[in-house]
Amino acid sequence: MKDGRTVVVRRATEDDADALMRNINEVGAEEEWILTERITNSVKQEREWIRGFDDENSVLYVAEVGGRVVGQVDVRIAAFRKARHVANLGIAIIRAYRGIGIGRILMERALAWMKMRSVEKAILEVFSTNTRAIALYEKMGFATEAVRKRHYKIRGQYVDDVHMAKWL
Numbered sequence: 135m136k137d138g139r140t141v142v143v144r145r146a147t148e149d150d151a152d153a154l155m156r157n158i159n160e161v162g163a164e165e166e167w168i169l170t171e172r173i174t175n176s177v178k179q180e181r182e183w184i185r186g187f188d189d190e191n192s193v194l195y196v197a198e199v200g201g202r203v204v205g206q207v208d209v210r211i212a213a214f215r216k217a218r219h220v221a222n223l224g225i226a227i228i229r230a231y232r233g234i235g236i237g238r239i240l241m242e243r244a245l246a247w248m249k250m251r252s253v254e255k256a257i258l259e260v261f262s263t264n265t266r267a268i269a270l271y272e273k274m275g276f277a278t279e280a281v282r283k284r285h286y287k288i289r290g291q292y293v294d295d296v297h298m299a300k301w302l
């Protein structure tokens with residue numbers, strides 16, 4: 135990473151359930167970045183969720199620093215046949231590990247997986263206020279396709295829902 139430490143990116147296993155649950159709840163509690171605010175506190179349910187990523191239609195990667203899971207990216211190819219060329223991407227890194235290059239590394243891994251699975255179009259949604267995320271996506275070649283105006287309200291402020299895409 136930019137600070138000289140090493141980040142390991144690997145597919146999530148069920149043993150990551152506890153850490154992933156905690157991380158998403160932590161990022162969710164910040165309210166500003168992702169739609170999810172709180173996920174299950176059931177490790178069993180989280181394990182099931184992880185098991186659902188089959189490496190064919192979907193994949194979940196984690197970023198690990200010093201043995202700690204600090205970030206994740208998930209990719210899902212659209213279920214409908216008419217949209218099978220499209221895959222949706224979601225990414226989250228816990229606060230203390232942002233801004234040191236993990237986002238770019240996870241995005242590169244996710245995009246490489248999509249290419250391997252012959253996905254043609256990567257898509258994602260981001261809050262218009264999330265300038266860091268938008269900067270990263272643009273650097274990775276994503277462009278804005280559509281904006282749903284004032285689609286969310288975060289702490290009383292309207293926020294646009296930005297739809298971005300990258301053709302692979």
Ligand SMILES: CC(C)(COP(=O)(O)OP(=O)(O)OC[C@H]1O[C@@H](n2cnc3c(N)ncnc32)[C@H](O)[C@@H]1OP(=O)(O)O)[C@@H](O)C(=O)NCCC(=O)NCCS
Pocket residue numbers: 161167168225226227228231232233234235236237238239259260261264265266267269270273
């Ligand atoms: C958004 C997120 C995934 C980005 O990952 P990150 O590891 O913090 O970002 P990186 O350190 O890889 O930086 C990505 C690039 O954007 C640049 N960048 C970062 N913040 C920026 C900003 N505010 N303006 C412009 N560029 C910025 C970096 O310089 C870097 O470019 P480089 O690789 O050419 O040096 C991460 O911050 C995160 O998980 N945030 C909270 C959850 C979230 O917002 N998820 C996305 C929801 S759509």
